[in-house]
Amino acid sequence: MPNPEQAPRAWVHTIGRQVGEEVTMHGWLYNKRSSGKVQFLQLRDGTGIVQCVVVKNEVTPEVFALCDSLQQESAISVTGEVRVDSRSPLGYELGARNVVLHHAADDYPISPKEHGVAFLMDHRHLWLRSSRQHAILRIRAGLARACRDFFDSRNFTLLDAPIFTPAACEGTTTLFETDYFGGKAFLSQSGQLYMEAGAMAFGKVYCFGPTFRAEKSKTRRHLTEFWMIEPEVAYFDLEADMDLAEEFVVEIAQRMRREFEPELTLIGRDLAVLDRVRKPLPRIRYDEAIELLRAKGCAVAWGDDFGGDEETLISQEFDRPVIIHRYPIHRKAFYMKQDPADARLALCMDMLASDGYGEIVGGGQREDNLAALERKIAAHGLPKEAFSWYFDLRRYGSVPHAGFGLGLERTLAWICGLHHVRETIPFPRLMDRLSP
Amino acid sequence: MPNPEQAPRAWVHTIGRQVGEEVTMHGWLYNKRSSGKVQFLQLRDGTGIVQCVVVKNEVTPEVFALCDSLQQESAISVTGEVRVDSRSPLGYELGARNVVLHHAADDYPISPKEHGVAFLMDHRHLWLRSSRQHAILRIRAGLARACRDFFDSRNFTLLDAPIFTPAACEGTTTLFETDYFGGKAFLSQSGQLYMEAGAMAFGKVYCFGPTFRAEKSKTRRHLTEFWMIEPEVAYFDLEADMDLAEEFVVEIAQRMRREFEPELTLIGRDLAVLDRVRKPLPRIRYDEAIELLRAKGCAVAWGDDFGGDEETLISQEFDRPVIIHRYPIHRKAFYMKQDPADARLALCMDMLASDGYGEIVGGGQREDNLAALERKIAAHGLPKEAFSWYFDLRRYGSVPHAGFGLGLERTLAWICGLHHVRETIPFPRLMDRLSP
Numbered sequence: 064m065p066n067p068e069q070a071p072r073a074w075v076h077t078i079g080r081q082v083g084e085e086v087t088m089h090g091w092l093y094n095k096r097s098s099g100k101v102q103f104l105q106l107r108d109g110t111g112i113v114q115c116v117v118v119k120n121e122v123t124p125e126v127f128a129l130c131d132s133l134q135q136e137s138a139i140s141v142t143g144e145v146r147v148d149s150r151s152p153l154g155y156e157l158g159a160r161n162v163v164l165h166h167a168a169d170d171y172p173i174s175p176k177e178h179g180v181a182f183l184m185d186h187r188h189l190w191l192r193s194s195r196q197h198a199i200l201r202i203r204a205g206l207a208r209a210c211r212d213f214f215d216s217r218n219f220t221l222l223d224a225p226i227f228t229p230a231a232c233e234g235t236t237t238l239f240e241t242d243y244f245g246g247k248a249f250l251s252q253s254g255q256l257y258m259e260a261g262a263m264a265f266g267k268v269y270c271f272g273p274t275f276r277a278e279k280s281k282t283r284r285h286l287t288e289f290w291m292i293e294p295e296v297a298y299f300d301l302e303a304d305m306d307l308a309e310e311f312v313v314e315i316a317q318r319m320r321r322e323f324e325p326e327l328t329l330i331g332r333d334l335a336v337l338d339r340v341r342k343p344l345p346r347i348r349y350d351e352a353i354e355l356l357r358a359k360g361c362a363v364a365w366g367d368d369f370g371g372d373e374e375t376l377i378s379q380e381f382d383r384p385v386i387i388h389r390y391p392i393h394r395k396a397f398y399m400k401q402d403p404a405d406a407r408l409a410l411c412m413d414m415l416a417s418d419g420y421g422e423i424v425g426g427g428q429r430e431d432n433l434a435a436l437e438r439k440i441a442a443h444g445l446p447k448e449a450f451s452w453y454f455d456l457r458r459y460g461s462v463p464h465a466g467f468g469l470g471l472e473r474t475l476a477w478i479c480g481l482h483h484v485r486e487t488i489p490f491p492r493l494m495d496r497l498s499p
Numbered sequence: 500m501p502n503p504e505q506a507p508r509a510w511v512h513t514i515g516r517q518v519g520e521e522v523t524m525h526g527w528l529y530n531k532r533s534s535g536k537v538q539f540l541q542l543r544d545g546t547g548i549v550q551c552v553v554v555k556n557e558v559t560p561e562v563f564a565l566c567d568s569l570q571q572e573s574a575i576s577v578t579g580e581v582r583v584d585s586r587s588p589l590g591y592e593l594g595a596r597n598v599v600l601h602h603a604a605d606d607y608p609i610s611p612k613e614h615g616v617a618f619l620m621d622h623r624h625l626w627l628r629s630s631r632q633h634a635i636l637r638i639r640a641g642l643a644r645a646c647r648d649f650f651d652s653r654n655f656t657l658l659d660a661p662i663f664t665p666a667a668c669e670g671t672t673t674l675f676e677t678d679y680f681g682g683k684a685f686l687s688q689s690g691q692l693y694m695e696a697g698a699m700a701f702g703k704v705y706c707f708g709p710t711f712r713a714e715k716s717k718t719r720r721h722l723t724e725f726w727m728i729e730p731e732v733a734y735f736d737l738e739a740d741m742d743l744a745e746e747f748v749v750e751i752a753q754r755m756r757r758e759f760e761p762e763l764t765l766i767g768r769d770l771a772v773l774d775r776v777r778k779p780l781p782r783i784r785y786d787e788a789i790e791l792l793r794a795k796g797c798a799v800a801w802g803d804d805f806g807g808d809e810e811t812l813i814s815q816e817f818d819r820p821v822i823i824h825r826y827p828i829h830r831k832a833f834y835m836k837q838d839p840a841d842a843r844l845a846l847c848m849d850m851l852a853s854d855g856y857g858e859i860v861g862g863g864q865r866e867d868n869l870a871a872l873e874r875k876i877a878a879h880g881l882p883k884e885a886f887s888w889y890f891d892l893r894r895y896g897s898v899p900h901a902g903f904g905l906g907l908e909r910t911l912a913w914i915c916g917l918h919h920v921r922e923t924i925p926f927p928r929l930m931d932r933l934s935p
Contacts, residue, residue: 227724260935265633266526455622459625460528
């Protein structure tokens with residue numbers, strides 16, 4: 064498509080294989096400049112951008128006039144010879160012999176000038192075409208792939224968690240609710256409880272899907288809809304869980320660094336931040352984190368939760384991500400296992416990304432004792448009946464087990480060095496943003 | 500975990516590497532039999548099942564008594580030597596030296612006797628542990644992987660579609676709705692419109708995530724929540740789209756056949772059905788399908804939609820999946836492009852699976868002309884304002900483009916030869932089923 068093909072089709076990302084050949088490329092005009100007798104068309108085909116050189120006396124007058132009138136994002140095909148061009152970032156250019164217009168775009172709204180964030184977000188469906196957004200979302204796809212590869216290659220079974228749930232995992236205040244054939248369903252905030260059932264069946268499982276939080280937060284770290292990857296392992300304790308999270312984050316960060324250097328460079332990421340993400344990652348207890356914060360003049364009391372500011376202060380102390388473990392149990396969700404060495408603490412952990420970014424991982428060991436779990440459910444004021452199936456996991460072959468969740472968008476924001484998570488997902492959903 | 504490790508850990512799926520070695524295996528008792536002086540424990544560890552042979556005079560009296568009392572799904576660790584056992588399906592067994600009980604399961608609800616479907620569905624969190632469900636969901640994970648590999652290896656960019664949408668893609672009658680900070684949001688039925696924006700930015704994209712339909716259907720082919728993979732390609736027409744769907748379905752079916760023969764055999768799949776899934780897949784026009792149905796005595800009129808019965812009749816005529824293309828346009832969604840050769844028809848296609856299974860793929864070429872699309876939106880009574888961003892894709896560099904959606908669960912039901920889709924997803928959501 065479209066017919067007639069004028070020459071074998073080429074794509075920008077593999078154009079180097081066709082040097083000296085006549086090819087046809089289909090795409091959109093990204094930019095252009097002219098020196099009177101030569102038009103330089105930047106052709107965007109979705110895999111990259113190539114410069115097409117249109118020399119006045121090498122094409123028909125009609126084609127040259129067409130190029131002269133072409134506006135940004137017009138759909139065109141260019142036929143010509145692939146040539147080495149050592150001056151361009153790509154290393155190749157197209158010596159155009161013919162240009163065909165499929166659709167003329169008039170007054171494309173996103174021009175090279177600066178636009179406000181609201182304007183760009185309103186035009187997200189077009190903004191995706193810009194080099195920077197294109198690069199970020201290519202890295203996102205690579206990161207999702209790296210996450211899956213990590214667990215698939217370690218014989219974890221992908222087990223999709225349901226989105227519709229009859230009950231809340233961690234309370235109901237931040238849940239989206241929908242009518243379900245006359246009843247009520249809530250949109251999942253986490254697949255963890257289901258992964259616990261899966262771990263007892265498959266040993267090692269993970270889910271990776273969208274999750275939903277109706278938080279009334281307009282911060283740069285909050286989306287109402289975001290993707291989370293959640294591994295869960297049977298016969299696994301907090302130490303093993305921290306080892307797994309460490310290996311995971313180091314591997315995906317290094318792989319992104321290795322596979323996406325051009326994209327990371329384009330968006331201005333300081334690659335040294337990623338180079339430093341190597342084992343071992345520092346691990347400190349919550350108690351140590353409190354001391355660290357106080358030493359920095361932060362007025363924090365034992366038992367306090369850490370907000371974004373505290374997370375940033377802590378992560379600035381380390382040159383790589385840091386794991387904080389054994390938080391006060393009264394601050395944590397009902398399913399966390401009490402530390403047998405200190406009843407005030409939970410066998411849980413968070414990982415804070417480096418470079419001032421906040422939490423990207425949260426997890427820990429789960430309560431595997433039925434009586435203890437029933438007490439916790441009651442203490443948290445949760446409806447016991449809704450957890451009847453979850454109790455079964457402690458009735459029939461209960462074993463120590465642990466897992467964690469990693470937020471894809473926050474991790475991507477860190478890897479790319481983005482200020483706001485809104486650029487980390489193709490169509491961001493925020494408290495005040497539901498379109499396009 | 501748990502400490503102390505008595506010997507290096509082994510897993511069933513790789514136990515063949517440790518023949519002659521002393522290992523410890525952690526898992527659950529799947530079944531057992533006894534011959535007085537020997538207990539045969541079937542140990543399930545999530546990767547498979549291995550027989551552990553406990554001989555009375557080779558273990559302590561306490562251990563032998565423990566084994567005698569052990570009930571199904573009790574959590575145990577077994578330490579012993581890995582031995583070749585040519586009589587077992589696995590080829591190996593464990594000569595037990597020690598057995599440690601972690602948690603005794605009393606009266607596990609799912610016994611080897613027959614249970615009703617409702618009972619098993621109520622115990623889905625435990626039913627996952629049975630060999631048949633375990634095999635089906637391992638194949639599901641492999642199928643999801645194969646789908647991703649197919650598109651990733653062809654340089655499609657994964658672009659996650661949003662779940663929260665402000666408008667309906669194909670009308671509002673089967674949409675789940677939620678309050679969105681005082682407004683309304685609908686749960687996505689398809690990522691297609693977003694993938695069209697993505698195709699213009701990346702050339703070739705796909706999404707793969709959960710989609711939702713509030714259909715009041717209690718058939719064996721309907722879930723309210725199911726996963727769909729949706730590729731979309733710019734500069735692509737219906738013929739190319741059918742080629743892509745054909746290549747895709749043939750590749751994933753062959754790969755499942757190749758990689759999951761033991762699992763497919765365990766669940767009783769007739770492998771010959773999968774062996775026949777080879778290129779070329781037959782392609783017939785809707786008109787031909789009507790003739791075929793009439794020849795079989797089916798009272799169907801030109802313009803009628805095909806239901807499950809008609810799909811089954813058609814697919815029984817072929818030994819492999821069949822593509823039906825060019826349906827009457829008045830039956831189809833607003834975004835489908837009219838056939839320039841016949842105004843009554845849409846440039847669309849469905850693929851019906853073989854072996855009497857129904858539709859697994861639906862797709863086609865999209866309307867790329869702004870005026871035509873605006874007319875269609877009006878004719879379908881859809882709110883024009885909600886599609887303003889979608890119209891932009893026809894304003895700025897509109898090109899021929901096409902794509903399709905493949906339903907993961909229906910495809911898995913076909914590959915596995917399952918009667919009902921409820922076994923194809925870890926935690927099925929049906930009209931009358933929201934838990935566990």
